[in-house]
Each structure stands twice: as structure tokens, then as C-alpha cells.
Amino acid sequence: MKYDYLIVGSGLFGATFAYFAKKAGKNSLVIDKRPQLGGNVYCEQIEGINVHKYGAHIFHTNNKEVWDFVNSIVPFNRYTNSPVANYKGTLYNLPFNMNTFYQMWGVTTPAEAQAKIDEQKAFALTCLNGREPANLEEQALCLVGEDIFVKLIKEYTEKQWGRKCSELPAFIIKRLPVRYTYDNNYFNDLYQGIPIGGYNILINRLLEGIDCKTGIDFFDNLKNNWQNIAKKLVYCGPLDEFFQFSLGHLDWRTVTFKTRIEDTPNYQGNAVVNYTSYDKPYTRIIEHKHFEMFGNNIYNCPKTVVSEEYSVEYKYGMEQYYPINDNRNNTIAEQYKILASQQQNVLFGGRLAEYKYYDMAPIIEKVMNLWK
Ligand SMILES: Cc1cc2nc3c(=O)[nH]c(=O)nc-3n(C[C@H](O)[C@H](O)[C@H](O)COP(=O)(O)OP(=O)(O)OC[C@H]3O[C@@H](n4cnc5c(N)ncnc54)[C@H](O)[C@@H]3O)c2cc1C
Numbered sequence: 219m220k221y222d223y224l225i226v227g228s229g230l231f232g233a234t235f236a237y238f239a240k241k242a243g244k245n246s247l248v249i250d251k252r253p254q255l256g257g258n259v260y261c262e263q264i265e266g267i268n269v270h271k272y273g274a275h276i277f278h279t280n281n282k283e284v285w286d287f288v289n290s291i292v293p294f295n296r297y298t299n300s301p302v303a304n305y306k307g308t309l310y311n312l313p314f315n316m317n318t319f320y321q322m323w324g325v326t327t328p329a330e331a332q333a334k335i336d337e338q339k340a341f342a343l344t345c346l347n348g349r350e351p352a353n354l355e356e357q358a359l360c361l362v363g364e365d366i367f368v369k370l371i372k373e374y375t376e377k378q379w380g381r382k383c384s385e386l387p388a389f390i391i392k393r394l395p396v397r398y399t400y401d402n403n404y405f406n407d408l409y410q411g412i413p414i415g416g417y418n419i420l421i422n423r424l425l426e427g428i429d430c431k432t433g434i435d436f437f438d439n440l441k442n443n444w445q446n447i448a449k450k451l452v453y454c455g456p457l458d459e460f461f462q463f464s465l466g467h468l469d470w471r472t473v474t475f476k477t478r479i480e481d482t483p484n485y486q487g488n489a490v491v492n493y494t495s496y497d498k499p500y501t502r503i504i505e506h507k508h509f510e511m512f513g514n515n516i517y518n519c520p521k522t523v524v525s526e527e528y529s530v531e532y533k534y535g536m537e538q539y540y541p542i543n544d545n546r547n548n549t550i551a552e553q554y555k556i557l558a559s560q561q562q563n564v565l566f567g568g569r570l571a572e573y574k575y576y577d578m579a580p581i582i583e584k585v586m587n588l589w590k
Contacts, residue, residue, distance in 0.1 A: 221448040226451065232248055234424055255422070257272075257568075258272040274489070277294065292413040294414065301404060316397070355383035465550050500528050501528065503524050567584070
């Protein structure tokens with residue numbers, strides 16, 4: 219039998235594509251080199267808790283069509299992302315809002331907070347003496363002033379990038395939104411949440427009735443003879459690998475996780491705590507149960523699972539998480555994309571094949587639009 223599509227990668231792009239193909243009467247074979255389906259949204263069950271194995275994933279969107287679609291596959295819960303920052307043991311709410319300013323300076327009104335930030339921004343601008351910010355440090359100081367920069371941005375960013383803020387380019391931080399309301403909701407989007415029962419349910423339902431094979435690497439088995447299996451190829455793997463790195467390797471930023479079980483039902487009281495000082499080597503601790511258990515329900519599960527998140531320098535072979543959109547990598551990626559556009563019957567889709575950071579909702583929106 220020849221499939222209509224061979225889909226390489228069972229992440230949200232591949233799984234959503236296979237779902238719409240099936241609805242259109244096309245049949246697909248989905249393969250993934252990992253031992254499980256789902257790509258980066260895959261969750262591992264530990265102690266009855268869905269552990270986000272490839273990094274914490276919070277679904278958020280303004281697009282009602284996308285939200286209605288995912289909820290038609292599996293209902294989503296009411297999780298609202300409201301991270302907390304820990305700077306040398308003192309806690310601050312994020313994103314920067316009136317709660318943060320109260321914790322930072324004791325100010326209680328928007329006018330007092332604004333005056334404080336304006337004063338600090340003015341000082342930073344005076345130091346620049348009319349020139350543009352030359353690096354991330356100067357940029358951030360001009361946007362939010364010294365106190366927020368020092369306690370909530372500087373060391374966190376340096377841990378993330380492994381370089382001093384004064385050595386990082388200013389463009390990394392274009393805007394630093396500041397809210398003069400008591401609002402800890404991280405996202406501005408209309409809709410956010412986590413699939414009830416976890417992301418694996420979303421993936422499994424998208425792929426229901428579709429042939430799937432895990433533990434199969436496209437390059438080991440199928441690169442040269444996929445046309446014997448399917449009429450068209452949907453490729454969600456790394457762009458440079460498809461072309462045997464002929465134009466060079468694309469760089470990525472990666473993170474690693476140290477995950478452990480804690481013998482307490484509630485370790486940190488929140489899903490996400492950012493560690494914004496050097497006294498802790500990790501950037502964040504994720505407590506996974508808070509994505510899906512709320513109120514007293516967290517105590518029905520006697521243990522908890524936490525993951526420390528570390529930024530590490532990317533080396534070939536590591537998980538490819540965030541594309542590095544500097545000049546070198548953008549130029550190489552553009553050249554690969556020209557080669558990709560010349561491939562017959564091959565669609566390059568998703569974050570790896572497009573060498574582009576996508577949130578989950580835009581990935582789904584993209585596939586929905588392809589099938590319209
Ligand atoms: C750490 C992190 C946190 C994130 N958090 C959020 C968040 O909170 N909210 C949000 O909206 N988005 C988040 N995202 C983005 C989200 O992960 C992506 O939008 C989504 O995973 C993209 O799906 P995809 O199918 O393109 O890629 P992936 O999920 O990576 O799937 C690609 C699949 O292709 C497979 N594959 C690759 N090469 C081969 C090969 N040669 N043969 C066979 N299979 C292959 C891989 O094994 C993988 O399963 C986050 C991303 C990261 C990295």
C-alpha cells in the first residue's frame with residue numbers, strides 16, 4: 219500500500235497535519251525517531267503527575283478558531299501562567315506589575331510606581347548621553363531602570379545565555395512590558411490552559427486511526443526510498459540535516475532538566491519559579507502538578523515532581539530547542555530554505571524544519587490554514 223503522506227515527526231505539526239489529512243480522506247504514516255509520539259509536548263507520567271519531559275508547555279492564543287479546535291479534541295483546563303521570581307530568597311511576582319513594584323519598593327499606587335520607574339529610566343538615559351543602547355544591559359536599564367534590571371533580569375539572562383548582559387546584543391530585549399495593574403497573568407492572550415489529562419491525550423486523539431511508528435529515524439531508513447512508501451513527504455525534522463549539513467550546521471540554544479520526586483504534596487506552591495540570582499545555578503524550577511491540579515486537589519496526590527532547568531551551551535547531538543537568529547544562522551537557514559523550496563512533493567513544516575521558534579498555537583494555525 220502506498221500512503222498519501224509520510225510524515226516525519228509526531229510533534230504538534232505532524233500530528234495536526236495527519237489529523238486534517240485523515241479528515242480530507244488521505245492516509246498517512248507518521249514516524250518519529252523518539253520512542254514516543256508527541257514531539258516536545260510529550261509528558262511522562264510519574265507519581266500520577268504529567269511531567270513535561272521536554273520543557274514546560276502552556277498553551278495560549280488569541281485565535282478563537284485554534285482554541286475551539288484544540289478544545290474539540292480535548293477540553294482544556296483553566297491554568298493561568300503566573301510565574302514567581304526568587305532573587306536571593308526574596309520573592310517577586312511576574313510579569314512586572316503592581317504586585318512586583320509593591321514587593322520591590324513598597325509603592326501601592328500606579329502613580330508612585332510609574333514615578334519610581336521613570337526616575338530610574340531617566341538616570342539610565344542620562345548615562346547614554348544621547349546615543350543608542352549598545353548592549354542588552356543598557357537596553358534593559360533604559361526600559362525598566364536599575365532595580366528591576368539587577369534583581370529580575372541581569373543574572374537570570376546571564377545564566378540563560380552564558381554571557382554577560384553587557385556583551386549581549388540589545389535586540390534580544392526589544393520590549394519589557396510593564397503593567398500598572400495588580401495582574402500576575404503572564405500572557406495577554408484571551409485563552410490559555412493545559413489539556414485536561416495532559417498533552418498526550420491531545421496527541422493520541424489527533425493521531426487516532428492513523429498508522430504511527432516510533433523509534434524510526436528517517437535518515438537511517440527512508441531518506442532515499444520514501445517515494446516507495448508515500449506520494450508526498452511532510453518533513454518536521456531539522457532543516458540542515460535534510461541536506462546533510464552541506465551548507466553548515468545551524469546552531470541552537472538548549473536547556474537540560476534535573477527532575478526529581480519530592481516527598482511532599484506541595485513543594486513550591488506554583489508551577490513556575492524563576493531563579494534570578496547566581497546563588498542557584500538553574501534558571502527555573504517547574505513543579506509539574508500545578509499545571510493540572512488546583513486548590514486542595516493537589517493534596518490528593520501525596521508526592522510531587524519538580525524539574526530544575528539549566529541553560530547549557532549547545533553541542534551537536536543535544537536537544538535543539540531555540541533557534542539562534544543571528545546573522546550567520548539566518549543566512550545559512552535562508553540558503554537551506556531555497557534548497558527546500560526546490561524539493562518536489564516535500565513539505566517542510568514545524569520549528570525544526572523551518573528553523574523558527576513557534577509557540578504551539580501558531581503551529582496549529584499554520585496547519586489549519588494549509589488545509590483550508
Ligand atoms: C523548552 C520549550 C518550551 C516551550 N514552551 C512552550 C509554551 O509554554 N507554550 C507554547 O505555545 N509553546 C512552547 N514551546 C514551543 C513548542 O514546543 C512548539 O511550538 C512545538 O513543539 C512545535 O511542534 P513541532 O511539531 O514543530 O516540533 P516538535 O514537537 O519538536 O516535533 C518534531 C518531531 O520530529 C521528530 N524528528 C526529528 N527528526 C526526525 C527524524 N530524522 N526521523 C524521525 N523523526 C524525527 C522529533 O523526534 C520530534 O518528535 C516550547 C518549546 C521549547 C523548546
